[in-house]
Amino acid sequence: MTDPPKPPPPTPQSSPPPPPPATKSSETQVGGLDVNVAAALSYFLIIAIVWLVLEPYNKNRFIRFHAIQAIGLAVVSMGLSIVLGMIPLLGWILLIFLPLVIFVAAVLCAVKAFKNEWFKLPVIGDFAEKQAGPA
Numbered sequence: 001m002t003d004p005p006k007p008p009p010p011t012p013q014s015s016p017p018p019p020p021p022a023t024k025s026s027e028t029q030v031g032g033l034d035v036n037v038a039a040a041l042s043y044f045l046i047i048a049i050v051w052l053v054l055e056p057y058n059k060n061r062f063i064r065f066h067a068i069q070a071i072g073l074a075v076v077s078m079g080l081s082i083v084l085g086m087i088p089l090l091g092w093i094l095l096i097f098l099p100l101v102i103f104v105a106a107v108l109c110a111v112k113a114f115k116n117e118w119f120k121l122p123v124i125g126d127f128a129e130k131q132a133g134p135a
Contacts, residue, residue: 031056039066039113043106045074066113069128077102
C-alpha cells in the first residue's frame with residue numbers, strides 16, 4: 001500500500017503591517033496642549049481664569065466646564081471658610097479640615113479631567129455645565 005500524499009507544509013504567513021503611529025488630531029489639542037491636560041491644569045485657579053480669557057481654550061466646552069467648576073470650587077471654599085469662621089468651636093474645628101477636603105476634591109476633579117471624564121461635583125458641577133454652554 002502506498003501512503004496518501006502529504007499536504008504541502010504551510011507557508012509562513014507574514015503578519016499584517018503594524019498600524020501607523022497614532023497622530024493626535026486637531027480635535028484633541030487646543031493651543032498646543034491636549035484638551036485633557038488643559039482641563040486638568042484648570043484646577044490651578046489662576047490657570048482656570050486664563051483658560052476662560054484666552055481664545056483657543058475658551059472655545060472648547062470641556063476645558064470651559066472644568067475651568068468654571070474649578071472657579072466654583074474656589075468660591076465655595078472661600079464662602080465656607082467665612083461661614084465656618086463665624087461659628088464658635090464646631091465651625092472652627094471643621095475649618096481645620098476644610099483645606100484638606102477642598103484639596104482632595106480638586107485633585108479628584110483634575111484626575112478625572114485628565115482621563116477625559118465629565119466629573120461633576122454636586123451643585124457646582126451642574127452650574128458649571130450650564131455655564132459651559134450647549135454641547
